[in-house]
Amino acid sequence: MSSETWELTGQRSHGRVYWxxxxxxxxxxxxxxxxxxxxxxxAWQLGFPILSVxxxxxxxxxxxxxxxxxxxxxxxxxxxxVMTMAFGFINTATVVVYDSTKGVIDRFRSMPMAxxxxxxxxxxxxxxxxxxxxxxxxxxAFAMGWRPDGGLGFLGAxxxxxxxxxxxxxxxxxxGLLVPNPEAAGGLFAVAFPLTMISSIYVAPQLxxxxxxxxxxxxxxxxxxxxxxxxxxxxxxSGDSWVEQHALLMAxxxxxxxxxxxxxxxxxxxxRLSR
Amino acid sequence: xxxxAVWAEGLEKRYGEKRALAGFELGVxxxxxxGLLGPNGAGKTTAVRILSTLIRLDGGRAMVAGLDVARxxxxxxxxxxxxxxxxxxxxxxxxxQNLEMFGRLFHLGGRRAKRRAEELLEQFDLTDxxxxxxxxxxxxxxRRLDLAASMILAPAVLFLDEPTTGLDPRSRGEVWESVxxxxxxxxxxxxxxxxxxxxDKLASRITVIDQGRAIADDTPDGLKNTVGGDxxxxxxxxxxxxxxxxxxVARVTDxxxxxxxxxxxxxxxxxxxxxxxxxxxRTLQDEGVPVEDxxxxxxxxxxxxxxxxxxxxxxxxxxxxxxxx
Numbered sequence: 001m002s003s004e005t006w007e008l009t010g011q012r013s014h015g016r017v018y019w020x021x022x023x024x025x026x027x028x029x030x031x032x033x034x035x036x037x038x039x040x041x042x043a044w045q046l047g048f049p050i051l052s053v054x055x056x057x058x059x060x061x062x063x064x065x066x067x068x069x070x071x072x073x074x075x076x077x078x079x080x081x082v083m084t085m086a087f088g089f090i091n092t093a094t095v096v097v098y099d100s101t102k103g104v105i106d107r108f109r110s111m112p113m114a115x116x117x118x119x120x121x122x123x124x125x126x127x128x129x130x131x132x133x134x135x136x137x138x139x140x141a142f143a144m145g146w147r148p149d150g151g152l153g154f155l156g157a158x159x160x161x162x163x164x165x166x167x168x169x170x171x172x173x174x175x176g177l178l179v180p181n182p183e184a185a186g187g188l189f190a191v192a193f194p195l196t197m198i199s200s201i202y203v204a205p206q207l208x209x210x211x212x213x214x215x216x217x218x219x220x221x222x223x224x225x226x227x228x229x230x231x232x233x234x235x236x237x238s239g240d241s242w243v244e245q246h247a248l249l250m251a252x253x254x255x256x257x258x259x260x261x262x263x264x265x266x267x268x269x270x271x272r273l274s275r
Numbered sequence: 276x277x278x279x280a281v282w283a284e285g286l287e288k289r290y291g292e293k294r295a296l297a298g299f300e301l302g303v304x305x306x307x308x309x310g311l312l313g314p315n316g317a318g319k320t321t322a323v324r325i326l327s328t329l330i331r332l333d334g335g336r337a338m339v340a341g342l343d344v345a346r347x348x349x350x351x352x353x354x355x356x357x358x359x360x361x362x363x364x365x366x367x368x369x370x371x372q373n374l375e376m377f378g379r380l381f382h383l384g385g386r387r388a389k390r391r392a393e394e395l396l397e398q399f400d401l402t403d404x405x406x407x408x409x410x411x412x413x414x415x416x417x418r419r420l421d422l423a424a425s426m427i428l429a430p431a432v433l434f435l436d437e438p439t440t441g442l443d444p445r446s447r448g449e450v451w452e453s454v455x456x457x458x459x460x461x462x463x464x465x466x467x468x469x470x471x472x473x474x475d476k477l478a479s480r481i482t483v484i485d486q487g488r489a490i491a492d493d494t495p496d497g498l499k500n501t502v503g504g505d506x507x508x509x510x511x512x513x514x515x516x517x518x519x520x521x522x523x524v525a526r527v528t529d530x531x532x533x534x535x536x537x538x539x540x541x542x543x544x545x546x547x548x549x550x551x552x553x554x555x556x557r558t559l560q561d562e563g564v565p566v567e568d569x570x571x572x573x574x575x576x577x578x579x580x581x582x583x584x585x586x587x588x589x590x591x592x593x594x595x596x597x598x599x600x
Contacts, residue, residue, distance in 0.1 A: 034367045037408065102363060107357065107424070107425075108380070109328075111377070112353040112382065274329065275331065
């Protein structure tokens with residue numbers, strides 16, 4: 001045996017809050033080390049939005065129009081950022097389902113660490129990764145000729161994108177604890193894809209059939225898309241409906257609603273693990 | 276409860292209508308390996324998950340390392356290690372990164388977590404593979420890393436839930452070696468298993484669980500004695516000979532022999548061992564019955580299990596299939 005005794009000593013030297021934060025940071029470190037060891041994962045996650053921009057921007061681009069005028073590619077870029085944030089919940093769900101089916105979450109729960117750190121650490125990791133993704137995507141967009149307004153508007157748009165991503169972490173955690181295996185989590189993409197199509201991400205809702213346009217306008221991601229377009233100074237293409245006229249407000253409100261719905265669901269699912 | 280690292284009385288756990296644990300009792304003496312043996316669905320994993328604070332109990336009381344699991348789960352977690360049915364390690368990280376992460380989460384602090392990781396890598400013979408991703412590890416290496424992770428705090432009590440399920444025989448041997456080393460260091464181990472051989476090899480005491488209840492608790496030898504002493508066993512070459520051999524064995528031993536058609540075996544309890552063996556052998560030779568093998572054997576835990584529960588743990592073929600997987 002070792003000369004050193006390996007007992008639970010740290011617990012006594014600091015309070016609960018200190019350890020909750022320390023545990024959270026250690027879970028974040030783990031998540032970031034994953035990207036450090038497999039940097040290609042970021043490329044996979046960004047491959048789809050970049051490919052979408054190339055396809056929609058250049059293949060369909062000339063056939064697309066933006067109500068109220070403006071370049072379609074400029075209209076599309078903020079949509080691409082929103083789509084990446086929206087699909088982010090699949091990444092969250094994939095990691096959570098993997099950890100829960102492989103027993104990693106059980107191991108964490110059998111340890112004297114703060115239970116909150118398991119989920120909070122995931123959330124912080126996802127937000128850090130989202131910042132990295134947005135930076136890469138914005139540089140890509142810049143290279144393709146997108147020229148946003150700078151200043152506070154830019155920062156505001158960036159914050160609204162993260163705000164949406166934050167709200168969807170809870171959807172991801174809930175789904176990750178709900179679906180039975182990692183393969184099923186991959187299947188979430190098939191559900192998420194049409195949900196982002198029926199929005200203002202690719203096409204302005206007012207160009208759609210009436211009923212579909214209403215659905216698209218009320219899609220939470222549409223509000224974030226319209227609000228960030230406005231703040232970036234890109235073409236907005238909004239219609240006359242109330243929800244489209246109040247995009248900035250709704251881009252703030254929708255994530256609150258999503259969080260209010262999915263945090264309790266995720267927490268309840270997490271507590272069910274103890275049953 | 277003095278001298279017991281794990282003590283459970285009247286444990287109850289219900290899932291809807293099903294009683295997963297129905298008044299389960301368990302006492303594990305400090306510094307021993309205690310086997311918890313039972314078929315699939317008997318309640319082994321439920322018991323371990325309650326004792327390791329992963330799920331709440333519905334009734335009864337459980338003490339681990341002197342602490343009540345229901346009242347002080349967080350303190351219990353500082354004194355236990357758990358290795359579940361899956362190797363619960365991070366597949367993307369390296370072995371070293373895994374142990375350092377878990378060490379920090381056990382609140383050792385960065386530098387001590389590093390030192391502890393180094394120590395454990397050496398102890399579990401993983402130093403050479405320390406900086407490879409766990410995704411590239413063999414099943415046995417993963418299990419050893421998993422064991423190392425559950426040993427970070429040198430826990431008073433280690434729960435091993437079917438630690439060798441799905442491993443090939445060589446990896447299984449490696450895990451057994453590690454468990455023996457841990458116990459030599461003073462850790463108490465509660466080991467659940469479906470493999471009777473594993474319980475026989477490692478445990479100094481065994482609790483047999485069936486339908487959520489402890490139906491026996493004894494040393495391996497004591498359990499074997501409950502099904503009677505030694506048995507004489509004859510293996511025949513042809514299935515048609517089974518009844519003739521059974522008659523001979525019955526006449527000599529004056530007991531009702533059991534015939535196992537599948538294995539072509541006939542066996543019966545004996546008291547005067549050598550005399551019975553000679554007599555059976557001579558009679559069979561005189562009658563000209565061809566015999567593959569004849570001998571005396573101690574009852575196996577398998578016999579105990581069959582005797583206690585009326586069913587086997589599982590068929591030998593599924594054991595082999597699992598080992599190959």
